[in-house]
Amino acid sequence: MNLTLYLTENCNLRCSYCTREKHAQDMSRETVEKAVELAFSRGKNAGICFFGGEPLLKKDLIYYALELADERSRQTGIPFLSKITTNGTLIDEEFASMAKRANMQIGFSFDGTMQDDCRRTKEGGATFDLMVDKARLLMEHGCDTVAMCVASPEACGKLFESVKLVHDLGFPQMIINPAYGDKVTWTDETFEVLRGQFDQIADYMMELYQKGDKFKVAPLHNKISELIKGINPSKYCHLGIRQLAVSWDGNLYPCTSFLDKPEWYLGSVYEGIDETRRLEMAKRCFTPSPCKDCDLSARCTNSCGCANILNTGSPDMIAPVQCEYERMVISLADRLGDEMYAMGDQRFIDFMGL
Amino acid sequence: MKIDPKHNLKKPKYLIGVALAAAALAAGGFAIHEIKEEVMEQVDELLHTGGIVSAEPAFEAAEAVETTEENA
Numbered sequence: 001m002n003l004t005l006y007l008t009e010n011c012n013l014r015c016s017y018c019t020r021e022k023h024a025q026d027m028s029r030e031t032v033e034k035a036v037e038l039a040f041s042r043g044k045n046a047g048i049c050f051f052g053g054e055p056l057l058k059k060d061l062i063y064y065a066l067e068l069a070d071e072r073s074r075q076t077g078i079p080f081l082s083k084i085t086t087n088g089t090l091i092d093e094e095f096a097s098m099a100k101r102a103n104m105q106i107g108f109s110f111d112g113t114m115q116d117d118c119r120r121t122k123e124g125g126a127t128f129d130l131m132v133d134k135a136r137l138l139m140e141h142g143c144d145t146v147a148m149c150v151a152s153p154e155a156c157g158k159l160f161e162s163v164k165l166v167h168d169l170g171f172p173q174m175i176i177n178p179a180y181g182d183k184v185t186w187t188d189e190t191f192e193v194l195r196g197q198f199d200q201i202a203d204y205m206m207e208l209y210q211k212g213d214k215f216k217v218a219p220l221h222n223k224i225s226e227l228i229k230g231i232n233p234s235k236y237c238h239l240g241i242r243q244l245a246v247s248w249d250g251n252l253y254p255c256t257s258f259l260d261k262p263e264w265y266l267g268s269v270y271e272g273i274d275e276t277r278r279l280e281m282a283k284r285c286f287t288p289s290p291c292k293d294c295d296l297s298a299r300c301t302n303s304c305g306c307a308n309i310l311n312t313g314s315p316d317m318i319a320p321v322q323c324e325y326e327r328m329v330i331s332l333a334d335r336l337g338d339e340m341y342a343m344g345d346q347r348f349i350d351f352m353g354l
Numbered sequence: 355m356k357i358d359p360k361h362n363l364k365k366p367k368y369l370i371g372v373a374l375a376a377a378a379l380a381a382g383g384f385a386i387h388e389i390k391e392e393v394m395e396q397v398d399e400l401l402h403t404g405g406i407v408s409a410e411p412a413f414e415a416a417e418a419v420e421t422t423e424e425n426a
Contacts, residue, residue: 191355228372294359320355327358334366341368345375348368
């Protein structure tokens with residue numbers, strides 16, 4: 001099964017839109033051991049995503065977990081996959097080499113030219129130059145890396161140039177998400193700025209496609225490919241079913257936005273999963289009522305309990321900004337898909353990985 | 355900004371195109387531009403009204419239209 005491990009509640013950055021409180025609470029080696037056991041205890045695959053806080057503050061725990069998982073994988077024959085979501089500032093040669101060897105998927109949180117607007121150290125220091133160096137290090141090592149970019153209302157006017165920078169640094173793909181939660185306020189005006197930036201990004205993707213460049217930007221690229229493949233993004237994260245989040249003290253929750261909320265407690269790595277509660281959750285429908293008869297429902301992240309709880313406090317209620325955002329990107333993606341397809345069906349089919 | 359559910363949206367051309375390309379391949383590999391306009395329209399109609407939301411059933415729908423055409 002897949003687990004997301006909160007290795008620490010601590011972080012060396014203070015991002016303006018981050019909703020997590022920072023504490024000096026770290027996972028123990030014993031909890032890591034129990035979590036690895038749980039990951040291998042059921043299912044045909046075992047997966048661990050290292051998360052936090054900033055997980056690279058606890059590199060020792062990452063290396064320990066990988067060592068344990070590697071051993072269990074060899075003993076059981078169960079394939080193991082590791083991922084990390086990191087702010088990237090603590091990446092070094094040793095980590096990059098290990099990540100390459102372990103085929104670790106790296107989610108590199110980098111806001112491009114918006115970095116210093118929102119992602120500063122806890123002392124208030126800039127991180128842009130450092131992040132460019134770290135990005136180059138990962139690219140040199142050939143690590144499986146995706147740049148994860150958050151667009152905030154304050155800085156989203158630089159989103160397009162950030163996409164170009166990420167491309168020019170050599171990333172094969174990037175993911176853009178709007179900043180959600182109670183630290184940010186989107187207005188009609190700032191959303192129009194975001195819309196304008198996405199227009200330019202769609203044009204840029206078309207320009208790259210015409211040149212044969214395979215750079216991919218989510219959500220535009222995947223809104224196209226998911227429609228063709230019949231994939232419903234709202235089914236990615238059935239809460240608590242496909243994966244569980246493990247807090248620093250070993251408690252289990254459905255996903256990362258639910259940590260420390262007692263009403264969503266699903267057991268612990270020490271006592272096991274509370275299957276009754278998990279089953280109750282599996283039966284719950286998280287599609288917000290306004291979305292149920294919308295034509296875009298199956299293409300939209302309306303059922304993402306994490307985003308919903310961040311925005312509205314309820315896992316089954318969508319916020320206007322998320323609805324607005326999803327409608328915008330789906331509409332742009334379809335325009336882009338039609339333009340790409342008009343250049344030839346076989347080329348399009350290859351690009352979409354069909 | 356508002357919550358604004360959408361209804362009666364038309365499927366994008368690329369979805370129809372990919373479905374037809376797959377059907378064409380299954381039917382012996384004729385070029386996509388040779389597919390008759392009325393076939394395109396029928397598949398488009400199916401995609402639009404028939405609750406088809408992914409390419410997989412659309413492939414079958416496109417093949418079914420082709421077979422009907424041939425039999426006629």
